[in-house]
Amino acid sequence: MAVVDRRQQVLQAATKSFSLFGYKATTMDQVAKIANVGKGTIYTFFTNKEQLFDEILREVMMDMKVIAEREIRRERSFFENLHRVLDALLEFRSEHELFIKLSQESRDFGTPQANEGLDKLENVVLEYLQREVEHAMDQGEVKPCDPKIVSLVMFRLYIVLTAELNRVHEPLTKEQIKNYFHLFLAEGLAE
Amino acid sequence: MAVVDRRQQVLQAATKSFSLFGYKATTMDQVAKIANVGKGTIYTFFTNKEQLFDEILREVMMDMKVIAEREIRRERSFFENLHRVLDALLEFRSEHELFIKLSQESRDFGTPQANEGLDKLENVVLEYLQREVEHAMDQGEVKPCDPKIVSLVMFRLYIVLTAELNRVHEPLTKEQIKNYFHLFLAEGLAE
DNA sequence: GATTGACCGAAATAGTAAAACAGTCATATC
DNA sequence: GATATGACTGTTTTACTATTTCGGTCAATC
Structure with missing residues (x-):
């Protein structure tokens, strides 16, 4: 049995267990x-x-980046790309299971490694968002404002719509999430 | 010493201690x-x-309602009122200290009473927001959508801008908070 | 030379004795 | 005699200790 194989075995087993x-x-x-x-x-x-x-975590983060890159279509609008990427990430089971388990552990025990892990995963998403926002701003698709703030708000909005809301409301469909995401971020509420 | 007085003494002492x-x-x-x-x-x-x-908690919630009512000017726009009320609530120190202490306790120990207390306080704000959103929607100031969702998003956005952001960014001024609040909720990002 | 599991000290857990606590009530106070 | 009180009680929490579990090593094995 090759060396790479044993290393893979361990990684798979550990991923499963974590x-x-x-x-x-x-x-x-x-x-x-x-x-x-x-x-x-x-x-x-x-x-x-x-x-x-x-x-x-490194593997998961790499996977996430690959998924994100795969979904981006430069000819499409910023908001369309944004939603497609978030959607694809949500779909990805293995990333998601680790994320959810770490969230539980962070909440229930506050294990430092779980906290740090979550921060790392979150930062990958935030950095990606920030770069995309900056790009969209250069293209004139988005009003000029601080990309750090915008990306954080985007991420939090996504969490609220996909997770937090489910405690007081029946889960939204993908279509609804997309619509509300667009309503808040793109159009604005004002009539 | 009158009965009411002793009751007040206890309430004051307990508020201080909590x-x-x-x-x-x-x-x-x-x-x-x-x-x-x-x-x-x-x-x-x-x-x-x-x-x-x-x-x-009942006292605190009553205070919060009084503050909210006092800030509302029916002749002004929905978004202006919204910001004025959230601002006034943020200003109100005594309520805030209890809120902050309970947040700490919830995070550090997960005391059930602290969790429930926070939920109650949060719900007062959410219910207020929901009513105001409904009113604004009737007036045609806000696009038609689910007030429950909108109010939750508003509240979370407020928390992000006033608290969460400070971990990765220098605190925003009141004016900046107001501007970003308006940018995300009213105007939208799209150019 | 790669692989292993018995082994080690450190860290977490379980068990227990001691302390602190919420809530009561007989007594003290006015 | 109505009200206020703090010593008292059963229960919960905490501090301490014994035991187990765990991360990491390394001499023995394949």
């Missing part, structure tokens, strides 16, 4: 067992638990 | 001491710690 149980509740013995590998083997590829977790 | 130490870390002995009252006296006015806390 997504299922979170950072704290994932033990290295467990990862070794799921990966069908001696515990020591893990440490030939990764220096410690935290670095293994970082590696997985 | 604002300073939160729900969990406030003891009835402490409240009695601050109020210069025997502990038993508290229980002649309030059935238990939780009901005392509820009573204080």
